[in-house]
Amino acid sequence: MATIIDNSRNAKIAETGQPRVVIVGGGFAGLELVKALRGTELQVILIDKQNFHTFQPLLYQVGTAAVEADSIIYPFRKIFDEQQNFYFRLAEVQSVDTVNQMVETSIGLLRYDYLVIATGATTNFYGDEVIQKNAISIKNIQDALALRNTILSNFEKALQIDDDEQLNSLMDYVIVGGGPTGVELAGALSELRKHVFPRDYKELDFIKMDIHLIQSGDLLLKGMSAEASQKAREYLESFGVKILFNRKVKAYDGYTVTLDNGDTLITRTLIWAAGVTGAPIAGLRKESLLRGNRLQTDEYNRITGYQNIFAIGDIAAIVTPDHPEGHPMLAQPAMQQGKLLGENLKRLIKNQPLHPFHYHDKGAMATIGRNQAVADLKIFKKEIKTQGFVAWFIWAFIHLISIIGFRNRLFVLVNWIGSYFTYDKGIRLILGKPKENIPVEAVTEKAVG
Amino acid sequence: MATIIDNSRNAKIAETGQPRVVIVGGGFAGLELVKALRGTELQVILIDKQNFHTFQPLLYQVGTAAVEADSIIYPFRKIFDEQQNFYFRLAEVQSVDTVNQMVETSIGLLRYDYLVIATGATTNFYGDEVIQKNAISIKNIQDALALRNTILSNFEKALQIDDDEQLNSLMDYVIVGGGPTGVELAGALSELRKHVFPRDYKELDFIKMDIHLIQSGDLLLKGMSAEASQKAREYLESFGVKILFNRKVKAYDGYTVTLDNGDTLITRTLIWAAGVTGAPIAGLRKESLLRGNRLQTDEYNRITGYQNIFAIGDIAAIVTPDHPEGHPMLAQPAMQQGKLLGENLKRLIKNQPLHPFHYHDKGAMATIGRNQAVADLKIFKKEIKTQGFVAWFIWAFIHLISIIGFRNRLFVLVNWIGSYFTYDKGIRLILGKPKENIPVEAVTEKAVG
The missing domain is CATH 3.50.50.60 (FAD/NAD(P)-binding domain)
Structure with a gap:
């Protein structure tokens, strides 16, 4: 250079x-x-x-209308406004x-x-630019808001559709990747399907709404314990999530998902959580x-x-x-x-000798729904595996105390308590743009012509 | 037809x-x-x-980073999800x-x-399309977010500027219209200038930040009592807001504001609150x-x-x-x-006779800053004029109870209590786009060439 x-x-x-x-x-x-x-x-x-820090573990909750964006992001200048040697540049x-x-x-x-x-x-889209263009990922707050806007817009559009395949393309979801993000998203969408959307869209039949989770291997939450993996699967299946193991997505044009065995699924919303x-x-x-x-x-x-x-x-x-x-x-x-x-x-x-990095593994957690989570904890070098309410409570507690700022912590807590008692998720706002997808008319013409 | x-x-x-x-x-x-x-x-x-109702009286607080957008908007479907005869269409x-x-x-x-x-x-831009294109208005939540993003982006850009006029164009604000919106915005910007921005942008000199309020007549808050009008003026002037009475904006190109007497002001952010x-x-x-x-x-x-x-x-x-x-x-x-x-x-x-409309005027209020508001109340046909802390407290109470939804009410309250005790306004997030204005380089070249 x-x-x-x-x-x-x-x-x-x-x-x-x-x-x-x-x-x-x-x-x-x-x-x-x-x-x-x-x-x-x-x-x-x-x-x-960006001029703010993002608490990434809760992005999926912004994407599924459970907490507002502003509660999981925090301006850098506010975090460090008393630190005299600190300079920020956007x-x-x-x-x-x-x-x-x-x-x-x-x-x-x-x-x-x-x-x-x-x-x-x-x-990581593994170089597939067509999938990258058509899928929704969930790595930053803009992604999460686009997901929320897309989900809500889909149902608003679905109200205008008679054609069955078209209707399913708007109501069905395909999530690619059975890691924590994929599992948590599938759980959150299931909760919306069960408790929230039927109240909002009385004219739609939510038996028609399919949630597919596609996992390339034969286990969910790879890297966690067998117990966690198994329990996550049970939770999701009890919610009616259709998990496809040992399957990969070969192509997605914004409407048809083609799997590696040639099977196809129809959806306008493919959420890509298959790797970074x-x-x-x-x-x-x-x-x-x-x-x-x-x-x-x-x-x-x-x-x-x-x-x-x-x-x-x-x-x-x-x-x-x-x-x-x-x-x-x-x-x-x-x-x-x-x-x-x-x-x-x-x-x-100070010319003092440096200390090497030693990773203190505190374990891993994922939450699927209310009272349903899996946790592999490492406390004082002791491994504790727990699932269900205890895991869910620990998950919520750890995440809450990790969020930056009293106000943000309080707002997330209030949202969670509200959701817990009412089964509701309140941030159902279409604010900003949904992911652009193929117009319904265009696909109808294609199907007819 | x-x-x-x-x-x-x-x-x-x-x-x-x-x-x-x-x-x-x-x-x-x-x-x-x-x-x-x-x-x-x-x-x-x-x-x-939009799929949500907007509590318009607090839009200016969203625009000035005091409350988050999600706390003053509320999804229609959620408001009416128990109302069987209700249908919503976006x-x-x-x-x-x-x-x-x-x-x-x-x-x-x-x-x-x-x-x-x-x-x-x-x-109402009174038909002036150039002003309409270059000004920021504040009638919906997108406007309010654009204002917040613009204000914050201005200061981020200002850090990179040496030229004095350029710097002032980014730091100065012109508000057109001395009604409630204009007055409340001027007050909110003054509070940010005094308590918040100097902490965030230590490298900028906020003595340079001018806030101009342009009013076509000779009174602020026309339609309220003389006492309210006078007190609002005193509050704003004590905050250092420069009020220009009996002046109109003739032109604004996104950089230079031309007044009806030929005077000019330089600003990249003109907020238009001059009528609807x-x-x-x-x-x-x-x-x-x-x-x-x-x-x-x-x-x-x-x-x-x-x-x-x-x-x-x-x-x-x-x-x-x-x-x-x-x-x-x-x-x-x-x-x-x-x-x-x-x-x-x-x-x-039911073929019953209709009842005619009779307006129950409960009065009017405007808030300028902490403990500073003006209120002309009509209670049991008695007129009560009050200014200062009591008016401010009534303003806050009335607005709080009028917001839809327990969660929204609580979040706004928490923001207000937080701001009251810390003098801070926490939602300083650039999330979405600022109003596009002339690039700094373009104006520099114009000025030089």
Whole structure:
């Protein structure tokens, strides 16, 4: 990369004379890092495409009208408005110039002493651009709102349809991927089908609404215990979710889903929760990029080949014998890495030896519906597997206390308590655009002609 | 209008054999009407462009990050999900065919026995399309969110600007119209300038942020008492709002505001709160349309010239000697007309005599900031004028109890209590698009070249 030092193109952040750490991405990892650097001698600059942090584990609840978007996102400037060494910029990072220690961003060039890549992961469509165009994914708040708008718009449109196949295309849902997101979405949609939509759309027959969950392997919640996997399956099947195991989606044109065995399903709404891939930045050495687009780091989260560039969270893979492909792409390792890197950067500027990363696995959880969740917990190195009400209560408690901000926590709690007692999900607002899909007329003509 | 009876174009709402009332618009008036028709022998069909009711008096608080959008809007289907004779359709009404008693909508034709126009009012730009394109108005929730996104984006952009005029164009605000909306917005922006933005944007100097309020006459809050008007002025001036009386905006190109005396102001954000005009429907007789695009009705809200077509709320003008131009375009007359028309429709189908409309004026209120409001109340025909904390408390109480839904009421209350004690306004989220304005580069070039 050419040497670019053009002052007019500088992003306008005054040098404070302190060593400068630039953090790209304010997810769980980036946020913990900023927190850990409070009151240090470092100038901390956070760059993100949005002006808020997103509590990703509840995105599916925004998508299914259970909580409002504003309750699971929180402005960065508000989180850190008492942190004097903190600077935020709303920008996209285009590339890194590692020779000149510069980041190229949408608002200009930014010098760094330490650079931290915390850009997280993005939905993996495995290169299929047609599916990518037609499916809905659920990795950010805009996705979640688009899903909510789409679901509600579908039923509004369905009221105008006589043709059976057309009606089913609007009322049926296909979810691809039997991990936590897929399972939680299938559960939430089932609850809406059972308790909410029949009240809203009295003229529609909800026996016609199918929810398909497609899983490439023969287990749900791969990575969790056999008990959790089995119980999740039982819960979903008791809700009437049709789970297709050992099936993959070969094609989806926005209307017809073609499976790998040639079977087809009709739906206008295919939710893609079949995997994620790292979201790396241009300008870093190719050799550090592993399978799944994760950046290989040493046990101090330093990207291999660099002394002052780090990666944390989903984008980082600390390759060890225990974790040959890096740690799981989850909130816990991300937060732990962010926190540790904060401590290590403090050590670095004091020339103290760094501490290596050790993952404290606290277990995994997924919720399917009211009183129905599965949890594999690790407490004091003891494994506790639980399902049902206890797991559901623990899930709710852990998620609640993890949400940022008293107001957000309270609002989510109020929504949950309300839903628990009324079986209702109140945020049934079409606010913003649904996913654009093929007009009903177009498909009718196709079918007729 | 040609006779159109084409079954394939029918909006699919089954006839129930009951007389059918079609209500266009679910604002305050439409909502009260639907409520009043609960349990009657009528088939009640509500048509609206949005699937939710909007509590318009708090739109300015959404625009200034004080409450979230989802707390002041509420899905129609949820409000009325226990009302068996209620049907909702998400659609736009294009015209009325009064001969065949049909409404032409975006989802097809709809037969009616009784038709109620409750389409409300829209922002009045007095025919100036350039101002309309460049200004922000605040009549619906999308407007309010666009305002919030614009304000926050302005400051994010301002951080990158050295040029003084450019910086001011992003930091300064011009509000046109000294009615309740203009006054409340000016107050809310002042509070943000004083308590919130300096914490968020430490690098900006908020002495540079000007808030101009432009009023065509020589009084704020025209229609309220002299005391209210004077006190509102004092409050705003103590906040540093620059009020220009007896001034009109002649032109606004998105950057330069030109006043009627030739003076100019520079701002990228001009908020237009200078008046509203009725939003009528095509196909009704021209003679019934009065100045301000309101539909003239008799004292039973029947549009002049029709027996079975009614107008209620802002769009309706019941012309009487006391109200030669109709009642004020406010929530109170709208709600009272909606309720009365509900009772009258019940009387109509029972062949009972109708009751005429009598406006119960409960007074008017506006809030400027914490503990600062003005209220002219009419209680048991007694006029009570109050300003300051008492007025503010009454304002807050009345608005809270008027919001639909326990959850929404609670969330607004929590936001207000939070803001009261912390001086903060928490919903500082850029979610969705800001109003597009001229790129900073373009203006810089213009200024230079």
